[in-house]
Amino acid sequence: MFISSNFDSGNIEVIAAEQPDAIRLRIRADHQSDFFQWFHFKLYSQADVEHRLVIEGVDKAAYPDGWKGYQAMASYDREHWFRVPTEFDGENLLITHAPEQETVYYAYFVPYSYERHQDLLQAAQQSSWVEQRLLGQTLDGRDMTLLVVGEPSPEKLNIWITARQHPGESMAEWFVEGLLHRLLDDDDGVARLLLQKATFFIVPNMNPDGSARGHLRTNAKGVNLNREWQTPSMEKSPEVYLVRQAMVDSGVDMFLDIHGDEAIPYNFVAGCEGNPGYDERLEQLENAFKNALLAATPEFQVEHGYERSAPGEANLTVGSANVGETFNCLSFTVEMPFKDNDGIPNLETGWSDIRSQQFGYDTLAAIHAVADQLR
Incomplete structure (x- = not known):
């Protein structure tokens, strides 16, 4: 043995x-x-x-x-x-x-290997919609890669999606794989209409070093990337530094940061109600997105999740809060379970890679539903 x-x-x-x-x-x-x-x-x-x-x-x-x-x-x-x-x-x-x-x-959950990550990048690049950009290098010398889907222009929305700031939350990259599968399908009407209106900027893995090392939550230097967004540095958190600079260059109209939650057995989102700049417009956008996601898939719900932040008390070192405040845009942390979705349990697999992919696929419909309201 x-x-x-x-x-x-x-x-x-x-x-x-x-x-x-x-x-x-x-x-x-x-x-x-x-x-x-x-x-x-x-x-x-x-x-x-x-x-x-x-x-x-x-x-x-x-x-x-x-x-x-x-x-x-x-x-x-x-x-x-x-x-x-x-x-x-x-x-x-x-x-x-x-x-x-x-x-x-x-x-702990279905792994998403670095080799599969490379395969995902190269498979996406086969689409005429996709440009693969190298933003820079991690502390261990791995590539920080951005997929730009669609033709950027000032008239188009800029929609950002990042996954796996916490490397052990591998369901996040499975989510991105499912979303990309739909977004790059030329026969899918939702994808075709969205790409007429928006350019997608997708980072499938924000923390490739931590992923390869078998970390739960940090990069090669033991830094929690999702607490680095206010003052990232190339010395401690190049992953966030590089991505945030690319966001400044492009602008952001919507941001989804994809995660997994260890304890809560449901899919849910956490918004920006605690941000200093949060207002009625952003509240209406958040509600519109949540209602659209409820309509898109029974895997989503709004009864269970994190406690809402008090007004003005958001932690602006967190990705979704920082981006939402910086760009005055719709911004969510999307959480999936490590256990099961207790609203629709599956005793054999619990929450899984396949269900994570499907959730990403379905989320594209909710993005489409709010696209015309983002500006």
């Missing part, structure tokens, strides 16, 4: 792995940070034997409430992922599973 995590986005430390019923593991914290929750590893062992994998000390993870009701994900082929029986005892996470094959992968 052997456990490996020496691969893209791998993360686990082995304490003991001599017996199938007594495997002890620990999650490695993000580099130069105390954040941890993401895990991704491969088990080599005997098939059809029940294994008990205890991940110890998860009560000290970034979001302990995220373990309540959580079921780990597993895959034999790294394409099709399913949930396996998982319990949280208040201190440790216990995964109980009898693998049907001699090797199996386990992960």
